Amino acid sequence: MAMIATSVTGPAPLTARAQFERRAPRALARRAAVRARPAPRAIRVFAAESRGEVTLLDYGAGNVRSVRNAIQALGFTVKSVDDPAGIAAADKLIFPGVGAYGSAMDVLTSRGLVDPIKDYVASGKPFMGVCLGLQLLFDGSEESGGVEGLGIIPGVVGKFRGDGLVVPHIGWNTLDFKRDTGLMADVPAGDRLYFVHSYRATPDVDNEDWVLATCEYGGEFIAAVQKGEVTACQFHPEKSGEKGLSIFRNFLEGNADERGAGAKTKPTAGVDAGLAKRVIACLDVRSNDAGDLVVTKGDSYDVREKDDGGDVRNLGKPVELAGKYFKQGADEVAFLNITGYRDLPLTDAPMLEVLRRSSETVFVPLTVGGGIRDFTDSNGVSYTALEVAAAYFKAGADKVSIGSDAVYVAEQYYANDKKKDGSTSIEQISERYGVQAMVVSIDPRRAYVNDPSETKNRCVKTSRPGPNGEEYVWFQCTVKGGREGRDIGAYELAIAMEDLGCGEILLNCIDEDGQGNGFDHELVGLVSDAVTIPVIASSGAGEPKHFTDVFNATKCSAALAAGIFHRGEVDISEVKDHMKGGKIPTNEFRSVL
Numbered sequence: 001m002a003m004i005a006t007s008v009t010g011p012a013p014l015t016a017r018a019q020f021e022r023r024a025p026r027a028l029a030r031r032a033a034v035r036a037r038p039a040p041r042a043i044r045v046f047a048a049e050s051r052g053e054v055t056l057l058d059y060g061a062g063n064v065r066s067v068r069n070a071i072q073a074l075g076f077t078v079k080s081v082d083d084p085a086g087i088a089a090a091d092k093l094i095f096p097g098v099g100a101y102g103s104a105m106d107v108l109t110s111r112g113l114v115d116p117i118k119d120y121v122a123s124g125k126p127f128m129g130v131c132l133g134l135q136l137l138f139d140g141s142e143e144s145g146g147v148e149g150l151g152i153i154p155g156v157v158g159k160f161r162g163d164g165l166v167v168p169h170i171g172w173n174t175l176d177f178k179r180d181t182g183l184m185a186d187v188p189a190g191d192r193l194y195f196v197h198s199y200r201a202t203p204d205v206d207n208e209d210w211v212l213a214t215c216e217y218g219g220e221f222i223a224a225v226q227k228g229e230v231t232a233c234q235f236h237p238e239k240s241g242e243k244g245l246s247i248f249r250n251f252l253e254g255n256a257d258e259r260g261a262g263a264k265t266k267p268t269a270g271v272d273a274g275l276a277k278r279v280i281a282c283l284d285v286r287s288n289d290a291g292d293l294v295v296t297k298g299d300s301y302d303v304r305e306k307d308d309g310g311d312v313r314n315l316g317k318p319v320e321l322a323g324k325y326f327k328q329g330a331d332e333v334a335f336l337n338i339t340g341y342r343d344l345p346l347t348d349a350p351m352l353e354v355l356r357r358s359s360e361t362v363f364v365p366l367t368v369g370g371g372i373r374d375f376t377d378s379n380g381v382s383y384t385a386l387e388v389a390a391a392y393f394k395a396g397a398d399k400v401s402i403g404s405d406a407v408y409v410a411e412q413y414y415a416n417d418k419k420k421d422g423s424t425s426i427e428q429i430s431e432r433y434g435v436q437a438m439v440v441s442i443d444p445r446r447a448y449v450n451d452p453s454e455t456k457n458r459c460v461k462t463s464r465p466g467p468n469g470e471e472y473v474w475f476q477c478t479v480k481g482g483r484e485g486r487d488i489g490a491y492e493l494a495i496a497m498e499d500l501g502c503g504e505i506l507l508n509c510i511d512e513d514g515q516g517n518g519f520d521h522e523l524v525g526l527v528s529d530a531v532t533i534p535v536i537a538s539s540g541a542g543e544p545k546h547f548t549d550v551f552n553a554t555k556c557s558a559a560l561a562a563g564i565f566h567r568g569e570v571d572i573s574e575v576k577d578h579m580k581g582g583k584i585p586t587n588e589f590r591s592v593l
């Protein structure tokens with residue numbers, strides 16, 4: 001792989017760009033022909049008969065399954081290809097991608113796909129890149145130490161920078177359209193789409209003819225490009241709900257034509273703009289005593305009924321509930337396999353099946369956790385955490401979450417004077433799948449002291465003194481679903497995890513779990529001030545106001561709840577209405593299909 005200096009602005013590898021410019025007139029003629037066709041508007045989701053075929057470049061990128069699911073849900077057939085001949089034969093090509101720039105270019109190069117992609121782009125046939133599939137079109141990226149890209153669009157992709165800026169940029173953000181386009185015809189002005197990335201391309205004079213829409217996060221960056229039949233977006237249509245699927249639909253139906261700078265633009269200035277605070281529905285999943293996989297919910301992690309024989313509380317079926325929360329407007333759905341610490345997730349076929357089926361109908365990000373660690377089964381066969389995570393990703397997860405193993409990793413990290421050697425589960429998964437895919441779930445419980453000198457862990461002066469009037473509290477990490485406390489705090493764990501490559505913290509609180517008294521602001525404030533990765537506040541939501549409160553009181557990026565949603569006490573749309581009323585930036589669910 002050729003390396004480029006990170007400050008490179010030129011000279012760029014112009015061949016692909018020149019090829020594209022030379023053949024652009026053909027693309028324009030083709031576009032005019034497309035415009036003349038009557039636009040089919042009706043959509044049948046899950047149509048019995050195929051509405052047409054699209055080629056998906058499957059080079060091992062992380063989001064291929066999600067993109068395929070989204071396209072199939074629109075009634076189109078997906079033809080996966082991974083070789084030059086497959087690309088050359090395509091009439092409509094989708095180029096997905098998540099993960100590291102360098103690894104993606106390595107794969108494209110080693111499989112001989114670089115020139116075939118450039119030739120395809122230059123051919124004037126419809127092309128759509130997604131996320132990394134947009135970034136790879138540029139001259140190169142700072143990521144992976146500086147890597148040359150496909151050289152079709154001028155510019156070098158760089159990392160988000162900014163004092164205290166939370167990176168990765170995860171969540172739903174508004175777009176500023178520079179031109180109008182049929183591609184986004186069903187995305188209302190000022191609406192939000194789902195982004196997840198640490199690197200971005202920025203607009204400049206050399207690429208302004210490509211820029212379709214920009215987005216604001218620590219400065220302006222390119223959210224979508226379009227020129228002739230070539231389009232690409234930094235956000236994920238496949239994870240942006242029905243709004244996102246409508247973008248694929250317009251591309252697939254040939255209604256993606258640009259409509260020029262003079263045409264209607266979609267202003268976002270002045271409206272509720274910027275990155276929204278996310279609302280996440282969480283499903284704690286385990287087998288009940290009859291062996292059925294159920295969604296359960298505990299009080300301070302105790303999930304058994306107090307009477308009725310003490311069976312595991314059964315609050316519903318995982319796939320059904322995930323679908324329900326998607327329709328209510330959940331920004332993400334999380335599945336926690338709460339007995340994963342003692343089971344073997346690789347042999348947990350029902351859990352993997354839950355993921356597979358959910359990813360076919362739930363078009364927002366799915367996180368799964370539970371049991372991701374190295375282990376040896378009863379036959380002496382060893383598995384790595386990376387292999388367990390790979391099985392979850394393959395089944396449809398967008399992110400994986402690690403609980404117990406993260407605590408052991410952090411203990412080792414401090415014991416080794418914070419040295420990193422790349423061997424831990426956190427480092428390996430984030431290296432392979434990107435930091436945005438690596439979540440650490442912390443299960444802390446309040447530990448009271450009279451004076452901070454009584455513990456090595458970071459304390460806060462608490463407004464809720466301990467049982468003996470103790471005025472200070474630290475937040476003790478636990479493992480095995482809260483069964484065992486360790487001598488490390490949530491603050492220390494979060495800092496170690498950020499350094500090791502974790503992209504997001506899911507911050508539970510055993511004391512507040514299932515209590516309905518609101519989130520623990522002292523805990524959430526402590527951790528979200530300590531790191532510059534997104535923090536998800538979890539445990540204790542009892543009413544919509546609790547979400548607005550935690551967003552106002554702390555810097556957390558998202559808030560998660562379980563019990564109030566499962567028991568039907570609160571609909572996710574009610575939470576969002578309350579947030580909007582409180583002027584918290586909020587993503588709106590729209591049914592546009």
Ligand code: 1PR
Pocket residue numbers: 282283284297298300301302303336337338339340341369370371372401402403404405441442443479480481482508509512513514515516538539540541560561562563564
């Ligand atoms: O340790 O890597 O195997 O992961 C196990 C995962 O399972 C961890 O993420 C851990 O948080 C979770 N877990 C383990 N035991 C339980 C339990 O409840 N007995 N659930 C458990 C954690 C906490 C939240 C809950 C919120 C919101 N549940 O997920 O959904 O507290 O609840 P609320 O809104 O009803 O208050 P590993």
